[in-house]
Amino acid sequence: MLGGGAGSSGGMMGGTDGYHYSRLRCSPPVDLPGVTVRVVLADMGMTRMVGGDAPMGARMMLDAAPASTSAGTVTFVASNMGWRTHELVVMPLSDQAAAGRRVAGADGRVAEDDSLGEASSSCAAGSGEGIDAGAVGWVTLRLAPGRYELVCNLKNHYVNGMYEELTIR
Ligand SMILES: [Cu+2]
Secondary structure, eight states, rough: OOOOOOOOOOOSSSTTSBOOOOOOOOOOOOOOOOOEEEEEEEEEESSSSOOOOOTTTOOOOEEOOOOEEEEEEEEEEEEEEESOOEEEEEEEETTTEEEEOOOTTSSSOOTTTTEEEEEEEEEESSSSSSSOOOOOEEEEEEEEEEEEEEEEETTTTTTTOOEEEEEEO
């Protein structure tokens, strides 16, 4: 589910939900280990590739499915169907915490000291320079039962709503 996204009235560029998706140019290996959580990253009101920085209030989304899965080996497949560069960072959520409540610094990013891993490479596994528009990144983690927050932490993306809670049971 889209986590928020107050902001400008970005133009509706086609598609039933206002999102015009870029075409994916790669896909992950077919034999990914464990259960798979698919994450779609997208930008509203755009049809042209740009870099990763976003203004406050830009409409963007991070949508993960399923929202709950079993503990153990989990592979996240993050598809950037948007137009900006995005990424996927997996962080734990403490009992009291809720997704979307982290406070961004002056650089428009939240602290990721407690990151458990990330998919931020284009058409490759693990961390890198970001997932370009039209690319897919993936990462395999071992997760214990609990709640987690999936985050895109490029400039202003989190405050623009790019977060979602994941439950591991
Ligand atoms: Cu993003």
